[in-house]
Amino acid sequence: MAKKRKRKQKRTRRTHKYQIREHPQNMRLGNMLDDLGDVHNHFLALEKRYYRRYGLYAGRYRLQPHLTKLLKRTKHHWAWIPRDTLDEVIVRIHITYERFFDGLGGLPKFKRKDRYRSAKFESAYKLEEGRVRISFKAWDESSQTFKFNKRWFSFHQHREWKGHVRYIQILRDAVGTFWLYVVSDDASTDPYSATGESVGIDFGMDTYLTLNTGEKIEHPQPLKQSLTELRKLNKSLSRKVKGSNNWWRAVRELARLYRHIANQRKDWHWKLATNLCKRFDTIVTETLNLDGMKRLWGRKVSDLSFGQFVEILKFKCFKHKREFLQIGQWTPTTKPCSDCGYHNKNLTLDDRQWTCPECGSHHDRDINAAINILRAACGPSVEQM
Numbered sequence: 001m002a003k004k005r006k007r008k009q010k011r012t013r014r015t016h017k018y019q020i021r022e023h024p025q026n027m028r029l030g031n032m033l034d035d036l037g038d039v040h041n042h043f044l045a046l047e048k049r050y051y052r053r054y055g056l057y058a059g060r061y062r063l064q065p066h067l068t069k070l071l072k073r074t075k076h077h078w079a080w081i082p083r084d085t086l087d088e089v090i091v092r093i094h095i096t097y098e099r100f101f102d103g104l105g106g107l108p109k110f111k112r113k114d115r116y117r118s119a120k121f122e123s124a125y126k127l128e129e130g131r132v133r134i135s136f137k138a139w140d141e142s143s144q145t146f147k148f149n150k151r152w153f154s155f156h157q158h159r160e161w162k163g164h165v166r167y168i169q170i171l172r173d174a175v176g177t178f179w180l181y182v183v184s185d186d187a188s189t190d191p192y193s194a195t196g197e198s199v200g201i202d203f204g205m206d207t208y209l210t211l212n213t214g215e216k217i218e219h220p221q222p223l224k225q226s227l228t229e230l231r232k233l234n235k236s237l238s239r240k241v242k243g244s245n246n247w248w249r250a251v252r253e254l255a256r257l258y259r260h261i262a263n264q265r266k267d268w269h270w271k272l273a274t275n276l277c278k279r280f281d282t283i284v285t286e287t288l289n290l291d292g293m294k295r296l297w298g299r300k301v302s303d304l305s306f307g308q309f310v311e312i313l314k315f316k317c318f319k320h321k322r323e324f325l326q327i328g329q330w331t332p333t334t335k336p337c338s339d340c341g342y343h344n345k346n347l348t349l350d351d352r353q354w355t356c357p358e359c360g361s362h363h364d365r366d367i368n369a370a371i372n373i374l375r376a377a378c379g380p381s382v383e384q385m
């Protein structure tokens with residue numbers, strides 16, 4: 001029940017991502033994330049120690065009061081960061097543990113502090129056109145109290161966000177670029193006009209998407225395209241002295257290429273999802289067993305990134321008021337003949353084409369599957385024919 005509620009809430013949240021302009025002051029953001037990495041490691045270690053001693057899970061409601069004490073005594077140097085941002089680190093550990101107890105994920109891990117990626121601000125910020133103010137704190141010797149130390153960061157506001165802003169996040173990526181995420185309540189939709197068309201989509205390793213109309217869509221596979229470039233950069237990295245300035249430059253160079261590849265992939269996914277949403281009222285796909293596919297196919301699955309595409313497609317369908325359906329993982333879609341329903345038990349993975357012994361119709365394996373997928377969700381099942 002709780003899970004369902006959360007998912008529904010998420011739907012109305014929308015995140016806008018903006019690049020924070022480079023400025024020497026951004027070092028402050030970097031230092032903050034480094035410190036948050038320290039906080040994360042400190043509290044995770046504490047959680048583990050608590051468990052060893054008492055055999056109990058401490059949880060955020062024991063840890064947060066402890067943070068208050070730490071800030072006054074030994075960890076004075078964390079106190080410049082807004083309190084809700086520090087608390088969020090503990091909340092995240094708490095959420096990861098809860099997911100673990102529910103069997104939904106792994107245990108939280110210790111992080112290298114320069115790998116700590118994001119900070120959440122719920123109150124200590126102010127947004128204006130193209131800039132954001134963050135209220136850090138600074139110790140004032142004369143009054144022996146903390147004074148606000150407000151800092152502005154400008155960002156490239158390429159589009160507007162809508163609705164009430166819930167919170168913001170500052171992110172640091174592997175290249176060292178800082179990003180601002182603005183998360184707002186926004187359930188607005190932008191319905192496309194009805195086309196009266198439905199489509200069944202079969203995902204595949206050889207052909208990315210096959211539609212029941214017979215259309216086949218190939219994936220550009222950006223990682224594969226950049227493999228030579230990647231090897232070159234990796235080689236250049238391995239020749240450098242680890243930890244030297246040149247080595248760090250090569251690390252960033254490599255990270256930049258990976259970011260570029262990820263952007264290319266995402267861009268193509270958005271465009272494809274838009275195209276499908278414009279053309280069809282109802283979109284039907286299979287539920288994918290992503291973990292199984294990764295084990296079987298490795299790098300190629302990551303490059304095709306089915307999971308990301310499905311998420312984007314789901315969102316686009318919600319936004320443009322299209323129906324998005326997923327049929328169960330165990331619904332047979334490949335083997336039944338889409339014309340007469342004959343179950344072809346002898347079909348192997350290598351048979352790209354086959355002829356139905358019952359009705360004699362000739363099938364392309366993927367198109368046949370796409371037709372069955374559409375029918376499983378929208379039409380009478382093949383068995384009933």
Ligand SMILES: [Zn+2]
Pocket residue numbers: 337338339340341342356357358359360361
């Ligand atoms: Zn047949």
